[in-house]
Amino acid sequence: xxxxVVENLVKVFEGFPALRGVSFAVEEGEVxxxxxxxxxxxxxxxxxxxxxxxxxxxxxxxCGLDVVRRAAEVRRLVSYLPEEAGTYRNLTGYEYLKxxxxxxxxxxxxxxxxxxxxxxxxxxxxxVYDKMKTYSRGMxxxxxxxxxxxxxxxxxxxxxxxxxLDVIHSNAIRRVxxxxxxxxxxxxxxxxxxxSEVEGVCDRIAVIHRGRILACGTPDELREEHGxxxxxxVLIKLVGEGA
Amino acid sequence: xxxxxxxxxxxxxxxxxLKEIRELVRDPRIWIPFVISALILPVLGLVIGASMGxxxxxxxxxxxxxLVIADSSPLAREVVARLLExxxxxxxxxxxxxxxxxxxxxxxxxxxxxxxxxxxPPGFGESLEERRRPNVTVLYVVRTLSLFAPSRxxxxxxxxxxVVAERLISGTGVSLDLVKKxxxxxxxxxxxxxxxxxxxxxxxxxxxxALPAMLVPVVVMIVAVGVVQMAATATAVENEERTLEVLLTxxxxxxxxxxxxxLGSFAVALIGSLLSILGFIAYxxxxxxxxxxxxxxxxxxxxxxxxxxxxxxxxxxxxxALFFAASLGIVVGALSSDxxxxxxxxxxxxxxIFIPGYYIALADTLSLGQPLRALLYTLPITQxxxxxxxxxxARLPPETPLYIAGSLLVSLLTVMLASRVFTLETLxxxxxxxxxxxxxxxxxx
Ligand SMILES: Nc1ncnc2c1ncn2[C@@H]1O[C@H](COP(=O)(O)OP(=O)(O)O)[C@@H](O)[C@H]1O
Ligand SMILES: [Mg+2]
Numbered sequence: 001x002x003x004x005v006v007e008n009l010v011k012v013f014e015g016f017p018a019l020r021g022v023s024f025a026v027e028e029g030e031v032x033x034x035x036x037x038x039x040x041x042x043x044x045x046x047x048x049x050x051x052x053x054x055x056x057x058x059x060x061x062x063c064g065l066d067v068v069r070r071a072a073e074v075r076r077l078v079s080y081l082p083e084e085a086g087t088y089r090n091l092t093g094y095e096y097l098k099x100x101x102x103x104x105x106x107x108x109x110x111x112x113x114x115x116x117x118x119x120x121x122x123x124x125x126x127x128v129y130d131k132m133k134t135y136s137r138g139m140x141x142x143x144x145x146x147x148x149x150x151x152x153x154x155x156x157x158x159x160x161x162x163x164x165l166d167v168i169h170s171n172a173i174r175r176v177x178x179x180x181x182x183x184x185x186x187x188x189x190x191x192x193x194x195x196s197e198v199e200g201v202c203d204r205i206a207v208i209h210r211g212r213i214l215a216c217g218t219p220d221e222l223r224e225e226h227g228x229x230x231x232x233x234v235l236i237k238l239v240g241e242g243a
Numbered sequence: 244x245x246x247x248x249x250x251x252x253x254x255x256x257x258x259x260x261l262k263e264i265r266e267l268v269r270d271p272r273i274w275i276p277f278v279i280s281a282l283i284l285p286v287l288g289l290v291i292g293a294s295m296g297x298x299x300x301x302x303x304x305x306x307x308x309x310l311v312i313a314d315s316s317p318l319a320r321e322v323v324a325r326l327l328e329x330x331x332x333x334x335x336x337x338x339x340x341x342x343x344x345x346x347x348x349x350x351x352x353x354x355x356x357x358x359x360x361x362x363x364p365p366g367f368g369e370s371l372e373e374r375r376r377p378n379v380t381v382l383y384v385v386r387t388l389s390l391f392a393p394s395r396x397x398x399x400x401x402x403x404x405x406v407v408a409e410r411l412i413s414g415t416g417v418s419l420d421l422v423k424k425x426x427x428x429x430x431x432x433x434x435x436x437x438x439x440x441x442x443x444x445x446x447x448x449x450x451x452x453a454l455p456a457m458l459v460p461v462v463v464m465i466v467a468v469g470v471v472q473m474a475a476t477a478t479a480v481e482n483e484e485r486t487l488e489v490l491l492t493x494x495x496x497x498x499x500x501x502x503x504x505x506l507g508s509f510a511v512a513l514i515g516s517l518l519s520i521l522g523f524i525a526y527x528x529x530x531x532x533x534x535x536x537x538x539x540x541x542x543x544x545x546x547x548x549x550x551x552x553x554x555x556x557x558x559x560x561x562x563x564a565l566f567f568a569a570s571l572g573i574v575v576g577a578l579s580s581d582x583x584x585x586x587x588x589x590x591x592x593x594x595x596i597f598i599p600g601y602y603i604a605l606a607d608t609l610s611l612g613q614p615l616r617a618l619l620y621t622l623p624i625t626q627x628x629x630x631x632x633x634x635x636x637a638r639l640p641p642e643t644p645l646y647i648a649g650s651l652l653v654s655l656l657t658v659m660l661a662s663r664v665f666t667l668e669t670l671x672x673x674x675x676x677x678x679x680x681x682x683x684x685x686x687x688x
Binding site: 084147 | 250254255259261265267269485486488489494496666672
């Protein structure tokens, strides 16, 4: 059974249909990419998965739990990285990760392990003991990604984890996601508006545009089906058609 | 319920509360309003004291005055001679002006830098002879708008009056001093509302009570406003940085998230308010010492007049008010998508706090209608204002504990209502509506 099931998901904001029947499924241990241009509905989809928004209609289940009716249980299983996530100015990266470890695991050995993992995933060296207001955009994002992954959720939902970062940081984050998902068997959903950013990371990709899924498959399948040399071309072709 | 178990504390409230306090305490901007309100009162005391000192010093400098004599009777000349004789001792430097008409007198007064001019008109001596009130015209010159300047010119009139009176009673064997102050008075004032007897007349007793009774409410309001702004900013930053979005996806219920923000702001506000209270105490020490010889420190009487029990109730009410102010601030901040909107929203809100606050500080609250009084006594923000005022001016009503329980209830209801709307869905909808209004008004985003 799929670990994430999205079926006919519709979300209407004050008359504006941001999602018009989105369906996809994600298998356990997969790294799944939701790719589409700005305004396609990626953030809205992810926010519904993370129990932040309520769907207008349709069904979303994570580990067999309905995200609306069993929201509290879903929050134990899912960790979420918001788009453009910032940080607390006056906390150090270490304090932030420690706080999150305690929120999930209290103060026992489990919490210590989570913190240790978080520090490793962030990979900020001694800078992790500096206040986060001194961090660059990339460092902030690395702390946030580490925070989302270190609690070893069943599903990690990462909204544009590498958007707007320089090559060094975005590479580091992609590597962490890739290696981490393999090592712990965690299911990762991530979004991007840029195909080339996800090419080496995702096992499967869904292309979303104007609230609809236009295509879904492995990178190879997508290239084959839509006759593009690169995934970039596939995206342009699909979105151009959908426009 | 799992809510009060130790895991709720260790896995929910504790780490979140700790984060909240750290984030606030380490932010220098948080301290600005508290430091300002702590400094503003001693500085106010200095300013008031300094201007009082100025007035006292001004009293020691002789008044430069002019005299125009338009009556050549012997009696008038006698009065002038006496004036010139005793003038210096009474702090009046007199010059006789040789002018005709008020206009010319004014001209000369400006030339010579005089502060006032008295004109003895024709018939002055005659009136005196017939034991009627003689006419005199006085011209004052005001150069600055200092509050105490006008009283200086009056010194000439008082001197002139004494000289004339002396002349009127001459030969009766009665001294002028006796006529002017015929009674030896020992006064005491019983303040019925407090059931205390203080020495001195009623005017003095009322002044020494009215000053703190009006100032304490102002301090309470300043503190409340600081707390609202602090909590609003702290929460709006979470929206701006999208950290609130993270918090709302944690395996912690919304009530706990809200509570951690609330208690965090509350705790920091408490520390900040201590600063303000210290500033308030400093005010009462700075004021008299700056005013040189103002006499007894007002604080001493304040301390006697507000009993320990009343003080405890006021503190309890103040705690509830701080808590309420923090929850108001958090609601405002949660509804603001950025710090600027939070600032713009808390401005009018602060006005809503200040207007009833001012009203209470200035109005005679004891004579208000019962429903309005009950309301002011129950609302968490107005309550400590009115309590502290009435504790100083009168006595706390016997139902005070009830009122405090009421205001606690209002605060808790606010938090509960707030935790209901504390979902991203609702918050974003309201934020977007506010942002639309904001843009329609033409303000840049
Ligand atoms: N709270 C909201 N209210 C109204 N419209 C919204 C709201 N959130 C998103 N939208 C709209 O829904 C559409 C999809 O947005 P989003 O899911 O953020 O897209 P993406 O993340 O793919 O860029 C956009 O047109 C956006 O303007
Ligand atoms: Mg988005």
